[in-house]
Amino acid sequence: MSTIYDLSDKVAIVTGARRGMGEADALALAKAGAKVVVADISIEDCEKVVEEIKKQKGEAIAVKCDVTKKADVEKMVQAAVEKWGKLDILVNNAGVAEFKPFLELTEEEWDKTIDVNLKGYFLCSQAAAKEMIKQKSGVIVNIASIAMGQVGVGFPSFIHYCASKGGIAAMTEAMALDLAPYNIRVNAIAPGVIDTPMVDSMKNDKATMDRLMARIPMKRMGKVEEIANPVVFLASDASSYMTGSIIVIDGGWLSG
Numbered sequence: 001m002s003t004i005y006d007l008s009d010k011v012a013i014v015t016g017a018r019r020g021m022g023e024a025d026a027l028a029l030a031k032a033g034a035k036v037v038v039a040d041i042s043i044e045d046c047e048k049v050v051e052e053i054k055k056q057k058g059e060a061i062a063v064k065c066d067v068t069k070k071a072d073v074e075k076m077v078q079a080a081v082e083k084w085g086k087l088d089i090l091v092n093n094a095g096v097a098e099f100k101p102f103l104e105l106t107e108e109e110w111d112k113t114i115d116v117n118l119k120g121y122f123l124c125s126q127a128a129a130k131e132m133i134k135q136k137s138g139v140i141v142n143i144a145s146i147a148m149g150q151v152g153v154g155f156p157s158f159i160h161y162c163a164s165k166g167g168i169a170a171m172t173e174a175m176a177l178d179l180a181p182y183n184i185r186v187n188a189i190a191p192g193v194i195d196t197p198m199v200d201s202m203k204n205d206k207a208t209m210d211r212l213m214a215r216i217p218m219k220r221m222g223k224v225e226e227i228a229n230p231v232v233f234l235a236s237d238a239s240s241y242m243t244g245s246i247i248v249i250d251g252g253w254l255s256g
């Protein structure tokens, strides 16, 4: 049965899709009917996700792509077009997160985080938009974070990460304006704490977990599917009048 969330005949790219939220996004988009490019820095891990999608009767290909490298990004978009003739959906998800006190943060650490989390989103969005413009339709979903600033919550020792996510929030609104004339919608999701390999080190630290749970009204971390389903919503016609919006999904953190 076809629903408004149906993505049959749509072609999607998910970056950082070898594991964590990106993997869940790729699986959910495929389940909704999309053909998916599973992109990340490790092709072997991407192949495993592709196998999983194929087991569920979906279509997918694995592409090795470092989102900080323009040539890699262009090849990734080209891979989608060569395989399926077009590109409809881009999920910018690839990211890195390392805690480091402000006064100890090195220039290299700053550059790495900004390169992956911010420049990577720019490069992928621009390459994807140039393809989407040809068909005058498309959707870009940016994964930001409640660490994006302007929401009443600060994160110590996370300056570089917060700056990158704040940049994504601002970029989402600005890109939505530049791309609206081409019928390309650009929205973001700002997750709270989601149970992925990115937060593994926190999970083993009881004091940190106790502090976190004290902030989260729902008293648990989010599951990857709880981000992936809203990604499908933003990728589908169910959100056809939404652009430049940022959806917070945080178990109530910002309301607490």
Ligand SMILES: NC(=O)c1ccc[n+]([C@@H]2O[C@H](COP(=O)([O-])OP(=O)(O)OC[C@H]3O[C@@H](n4cnc5c(N)ncnc54)[C@H](O)[C@@H]3O)[C@@H](O)[C@H]2O)c1
Pocket: 015, 016, 017, 018, 019, 020, 021, 022, 039, 040, 041, 042, 065, 066, 067, 068, 093, 094, 095, 096, 097, 116, 120, 143, 144, 145, 146, 190, 191, 192, 193, 194, 195, 196, 197, 198, 199
């Ligand atoms: N887990 C959380 O609590 C949380 C909260 C808010 C936002 N986020 C954001 O969600 C996104 C997904 O994170 P996750 O929690 O699934 O973490 P994760 O570490 O499991 O996944 C991140 C993925 O990005 C990939 N990646 C890193 N550098 C890359 C590069 N240069 N090119 C291509 N891929 C690269 C990694 O290989 C990895 O597969 C990130 O943007 C992260 O900042 C995570």
